[in-house]
Amino acid sequence: MPTVPLSRETLLPALAAHVLEHGLGGASLRPLARAAGTSDRMLIYHFGNKETLIADLLGYIADIYSAALDAALGPQRPQTRQECLARILAEGRKPAMAAFLVLWWDIVAGSARGLPGYREAAQAMMTRQLAWLEGQMPEDDPDPAGGARYLMTLIEGALMLSAVGHGETAHEGLLASGLLRL
Amino acid sequence: MPTVPLSRETLLPALAAHVLEHGLGGASLRPLARAAGTSDRMLIYHFGNKETLIADLLGYIADIYSAALDAALGPQRPQTRQECLARILAEGRKPAMAAFLVLWWDIVAGSARGLPGYREAAQAMMTRQLAWLEGQMPEDDPDPAGGARYLMTLIEGALMLSAVGHGETAHEGLLASGLLRL
DNA sequence: CTGTCTATGTAGCGATTGCTACAACGCCAG
DNA sequence: CTGGCGTTGTAGCAATCGCTACATAGACAG
Numbered sequence: 001m002p003t004v005p006l007s008r009e010t011l012l013p014a015l016a017a018h019v020l021e022h023g024l025g026g027a028s029l030r031p032l033a034r035a036a037g038t039s040d041r042m043l044i045y046h047f048g049n050k051e052t053l054i055a056d057l058l059g060y061i062a063d064i065y066s067a068a069l070d071a072a073l074g075p076q077r078p079q080t081r082q083e084c085l086a087r088i089l090a091e092g093r094k095p096a097m098a099a100f101l102v103l104w105w106d107i108v109a110g111s112a113r114g115l116p117g118y119r120e121a122a123q124a125m126m127t128r129q130l131a132w133l134e135g136q137m138p139e140d141d142p143d144p145a146g147g148a149r150y151l152m153t154l155i156e157g158a159l160m161l162s163a164v165g166h167g168e169t170a171h172e173g174l175l176a177s178g179l180l181r182l
Numbered sequence: 183m184p185t186v187p188l189s190r191e192t193l194l195p196a197l198a199a200h201v202l203e204h205g206l207g208g209a210s211l212r213p214l215a216r217a218a219g220t221s222d223r224m225l226i227y228h229f230g231n232k233e234t235l236i237a238d239l240l241g242y243i244a245d246i247y248s249a250a251l252d253a254a255l256g257p258q259r260p261q262t263r264q265e266c267l268a269r270i271l272a273e274g275r276k277p278a279m280a281a282f283l284v285l286w287w288d289i290v291a292g293s294a295r296g297l298p299g300y301r302e303a304a305q306a307m308m309t310r311q312l313a314w315l316e317g318q319m320p321e322d323d324p325d326p327a328g329g330a331r332y333l334m335t336l337i338e339g340a341l342m343l344s345a346v347g348h349g350e351t352a353h354e355g356l357l358a359s360g361l362l363r364l
Numbered sequence: 365c366t367g368t369c370t371a372t373g374t375a376g377c378g379a380t381t382g383c384t385a386c387a388a389c390g391c392c393a394g
Numbered sequence: 395c396t397g398g399c400g401t402t403g404t405a406g407c408a409a410t411c412g413c414t415a416c417a418t419a420g421a422c423a424g
Contacts, residue, residue: 042372
């Protein structure tokens with residue numbers, strides 16, 4: 001079999017798969033290299049140092065996240081905000097999203113702490129998600145921009161509460177808001 | 183000067199101060215010990231191993247967080263949900279909360295990843311915050327329990343968006359929700 | 365053929381990791 | 395006085411960390 005040439009681009013998918021499974025915190029060069037079928041020596045050679053490797057990796061992950069979002073998006077718009085919210089929450093409950101979400105909180109934590117590259121990647125993902133959400137707002141919505149931001153705030157809050165075992169709290173809150181029907 | 187005896191209880195405040203400044207990710211025994219004026223040797227002696235040290239530390243942090251919440255709570259109740267939300271958001275913007283929030287995202291990430299002790303601590307803090315929020319709901323509120331959960335979801339969403347540089351998005355969303363006045 | 369440039373393997377550096385073996389200290393019971 | 399018990403210091407372990415020096419191999423230009 002022909003061996004593909006190593007480069008940033010060919011390495012990034014395997015690296016992304018590794019951090020999706022094992023997280024960013026414990027991501028050290030040798031395990032990352034093993035996952036990509038190469039050596040720590042070559043990771044440094046191609047990326048210069050670990051910091052830019054992680055930054056590049058986060059950028060790549062932001063890209064594939066956007067692509068996944070586009071793929072998951074059906075062409076049909078919801079008729080109401082309630083339907084829009086319910087559809088997105090259902091998306092977040094899919095098993096394929098679970099690994100992404102776990103990694104997401106690593107990125108949020110890194111962003112809050114100011115680690116290089118984290119905030120840019122997190123911001124890019126949120127910007128993309130916001131644009132997607134705006135496009136998903138009902139056609140007759142009186143304030144699609146504001147509504148999308150409102151839904152976004154609720155969604156992220158619900159995700160966070162779920163991450164700490166308070167999913168039920170978020171669910172009850174959404175019910176009380178009238179945006180979720182029983 | 184009399185040296186205070188070392189124990190879990192006397193060590194935890196110094197350890198908490200250290201992780202508040204430097205985070206949980208890079209918290210290793212020797213720096214922790216230095217911050218507490220002792221040695222890694224003694225940390226293991228008193229806590230058994232690092233895992234239970236971190237778990238105990240998270241429990242302690244959850245406690246001081248609750249105490250800080252109680253201290254910040256004025257006896258007067260807000261008259262409206264809007265006032266309640268505004269007051270809490272203002273609380274979250276205080277500089278003293280900044281270090282706490284950075285650490286908080288570490289805890290959320292650990293909880294999402296299933297690290298031992300993280301979910302319990304995060305859940306405890308959220309439970310406490312929810313109880314506090316319920317007590318803060320206006321006296322004539324038609325649904326204090328649901329309203330508190332609704333506000334909580336919005337608040338946590340706003341905090342998360344702020345952590346990734348989308349504070350403006352959350353602000354506009356809250357304005358659109360009608361819960362925040364200009 | 366020769367030189368140069370890119371890509372890669374091998375080996376190792378000094379630092380740090382969580383943790384432990386061993387000895388010594390002070391205390392209090394007998 | 396003695397012996398055990400709880401506490402602490404010193405030293406060190408094997409493993410891992412990010413990174414580098416050095417040699418080598420192949421491709422390609424002159």
